[in-house]
Amino acid sequence: MRGQWVRLDEVLTRIESHQDYPGNVAGVLAEMLAAVALVADGIKFQGAVSLQSRGPGPLTTVLAECRSRHLLRGIARWTDADPLPESESLHALLGNGQLALSLIPETADSRSQRAPYQGLVGITDQHLAGNLERYFQDSEQLPTLLRFARDGDSVTGLLLQRMPDEDDATEIELDEADAFWEEIGMLTATLTDAELAALDPEVLLSRLYAEHPLTLQPPRSLTFQCTCSRVKTRDTLQAFSREELLDLLEEDIPPKAPGEILVTCEICGASERFDAFDIHMMFVPGTPRIH
Numbered sequence: 507m508r509g510q511w512v513r514l515d516e517v518l519t520r521i522e523s524h525q526d527y528p529g530n531v532a533g534v535l536a537e538m539l540a541a542v543a544l545v546a547d548g549i550k551f552q553g554a555v556s557l558q559s560r561g562p563g564p565l566t567t568v569l570a571e572c573r574s575r576h577l578l579r580g581i582a583r584w585t586d587a588d589p590l591p592e593s594e595s596l597h598a599l600l601g602n603g604q605l606a607l608s609l610i611p612e613t614a615d616s617r618s619q620r621a622p623y624q625g626l627v628g629i630t631d632q633h634l635a636g637n638l639e640r641y642f643q644d645s646e647q648l649p650t651l652l653r654f655a656r657d658g659d660s661v662t663g664l665l666l667q668r669m670p671d672e673d674d675a676t677e678i679e680l681d682e683a684d685a686f687w688e689e690i691g692m693l694t695a696t697l698t699d700a701e702l703a704a705l706d707p708e709v710l711l712s713r714l715y716a717e718h719p720l721t722l723q724p725p726r727s728l729t730f731q732c733t734c735s736r737v738k739t740r741d742t743l744q745a746f747s748r749e750e751l752l753d754l755l756e757e758d759i760p761p762k763a764p765g766e767i768l769v770t771c772e773i774c775g776a777s778e779r780f781d782a783f784d785i786h787m788m789f790v791p792g793t794p795r796i797h
């Protein structure tokens with residue numbers, strides 16, 4: 507078997523600092539960020555691993571993404587129509603929804619993106635971990651144990667997976683592997699959330715699986731990084747007509763002053779300002795584009 511352990515603390519604070527997230531929304535986003543970090547490490551995939559919720563509940567969207575196995579970003583949005591429930595249950599927040607796990611390959615030319623792989627799982631468990639365990643078991647045929655524990659501004663995740671059997675494994679070897687996986691399950695069930703949230707991985711794993719040989723790979727750091735840029739924002743603005751942009755320019759809605767268009771990224775909080783000259787340049791034929 508193999509596994510991944512992750513703890514997000516400063517990177518989580520950074521991601522959640524741009525929005526005033528209620529505690530339960532911040533918790534769901536934190537677990538989804540930990541999940542994409544765990545999955546991205548396990549599959550050694552170059553590209554982006556994203557986990558997105560879709561559902562009719564008051565928490566309309568949660569998106570967590572891990573690019574190049576170490577760059578994290580994420581966002582949650584909810585509707586103002588009804589008061590957001592205080593419950594942490596995914597049913598209460600997302601309704602009878604789905605989780606989509608996508609692998610988006612990285613290509614040298616970002617405009618010719620290859621088709622992403624996407625797996626879907628219905629939300630039948632109150633907790634993220636239970637739903638993702640079922641996804642790996644049913645869609646990937648990988649028996650999986652997944653745990654998350656939160657403590658203040660940090661979240662810790664532990665993912666364990668039983669590796670596929672060798673093609674030429676004997677009945678005895680298969681029975682032994684089953685018994686081993688069952689034992690690992692029972693040992694993991696003794697782990698409390700407080701222990702998972704507080705202990706360092708070396709201590710936690712060597713205590714929990716003391717009877718078994720354990721190999722730890724070197725740790726890696728995770729960083730917050732957004733994908734927004736002035737060029738992308740300008741491309742988005744070009745979907746509007748020149749007249750629409752000039753109308754927007756004159757609006758006086760603080761913090762935006764007349765004479766500028768202010769675009770703020772919801773994910774990282776960065777603002778880009780465009781003035782009348784910028785808008786004029788967008789509509790000059792043959793203006794070179796920088797990519």
Ligand SMILES: [Zn+2]
Pocket residue numbers: 732733734771772773774775776
């Ligand atoms: Zn951004």
